[in-house]
Amino acid sequence: MVRLPSPRLVVTTDSLVEGHDFLRHVTTARWIGHKAAVQNLADVAAMGARPLALVVAISAPADTPAAVFEELTIGLTARAEADGASIVGGDLGRADQLMVTVTAMGTLPEEQRAITRSGALPGDVLAIGAPRLGRSAAGLALVLGRRALLKTADSGRPTLMLSGIQDPSAAEHVRWHDAPDPDLSLGWTGGRAAHAMMDLSDGLVRDGGRLARASGVTIDLDRGALASDVAQLAGLAAELGADPWEWVLHGGEEHAMLATFATEELPPGFRAIGRVLPPAPQGPGVLLGGVPIEGEGFDHFA
Template identity: 60%
Template sequence: MTRIAHLTESGLLTRIVPALTRPPAVEVGPGDDAAVVRLASPRVVVTTDTLTQDHDFLLRATTGARIGRKAAVQNLADIAAMGAHPVALVVSVSAPGSTEVAFLEDLSAGLAARAERDGASVVGGDLGAADALSVTVTALGQLREGQAPILRSGARAGDVLAVGSPSLGRSAAGLAWILAERDRETGARDLVAWHDAPDPDLSLGWTAARRADGTAIATAMLDISDGLVRDGRRLATASGVTIDLERDVLAHDVAQLADAGAALGADPWTWVLHGGEEHAMLATFPADEVPPGFRRIGTCGALADGAGAEVLLDGGRIEGAGFDHFA
């Protein structure tokens, strides 16, 4: 069993880099001081995020490949939520010397394969030693000339709220199985897999949310990283509207998690309303223009005089706050 402490940095790179493809847009890939990427437009969209052992994942409950896919998705989702197309990822991995080389090979392969599905490639990064495993990804995307980014601030009263996922709450339910140390039970497997490596259709952000001519159908958009209610409130606040979720629609999502809720003694409504790390597109559209791939889950209304933006459920207040990194 080979651990990374047994290899030099160059030796480790020779095990990892072969998993990375080099499409024509990448003029210079891994191996030099920096990458060179040819963009179709000078308008670059940039985001970054970090996954840290014992905060964002538990090694006992996941695999290297799943960590890689999750690291890719959470960054690609931010690019997609701007209505932009992802192009390249730069990845920094820090790990203890006791980490198995095969684990990092799987992480690299998982990350690269998930990025390639959306037309992006890993073009470089950094390797370092640390007491715990962490993976930081910086993603680059592009907008065509004349193509406006889709912001959080464009929702209007009368728009509908829609989500690009057939089911919400799966990641939170998977985490609940993990924290209960019951993640190896038969009923837990699919939900745990979704938590470890959520797999939403991110292409909706730059395809369905735009018309054929590139103009935006979506009036506002973000991805669900910290929960439907928390992220919905961010959109509502930025846009100056109130969002009213539809209980009858979300009851479908709750019903799909009923067995897990019963097994764990948990309320699936909490997972659906407040569960993070779904990374599905959450967008507002004119009422008659919700595109395929999105489903309506609520409506946007005007703020009452002196009232702040909020997210309601059938007109009633919602208890709970969603995920907060520092709470």
């Protein structure tokens, strides 16, 4: 039983599937649990709601060690409790590969409006609730480039190994991809002043485009405001032969709060990365310094 502090309930659900959303040789069961919690808690927070409870369904092959379920539960529980939520139920089943499905619930005070992606206004500032962007995409590039591998040390603890990479931040990027740790409390604290808000799951361009279309506006990203994010990734990108702007503009799975505010109401924890303009003649969309951006960002069905 869950006691609701308010009759206004926010509910969301999402799944992580082995081979599609994570690869077992470069992550841990604890990180998988953490990530499953984050991606659902972020959806609740992005509406300005405070997380309350999670229901978790785990499916796995019959020969899965009990330690995997224990570690998954530790990761899920710790991340949920960090945002004031608890796991209140779930299910365990058999499947060909590991899959974790989470349903998250949160509540809104009766007098508080739900924040949606449709309220952005021309003149607003676009802001992100994260000090850096592109980390998850950089970590994914290391994983897909077979530069990262998780090995079990003599102590029994998993150790992340990197092949042929000199950049000292590389391991941090893989960890952020496997277990992103954004400040979700910004959604139900400073985010309550937002005109529009969503969590950044599929990249600035794709998610910014969704917000722009829902609100009927144009979003113009500030190249100067994003230059520091790009600079912090430049060394690793050079090693991998990649463009750090691609990671910053199109990288998914950050789960930070992306919101628009009146210029004078930007709350602590958010930083301005663009502005909201009236819709362009070709319709709502996303620009970078006034110029259209190529590419669409992360696509779950690509």
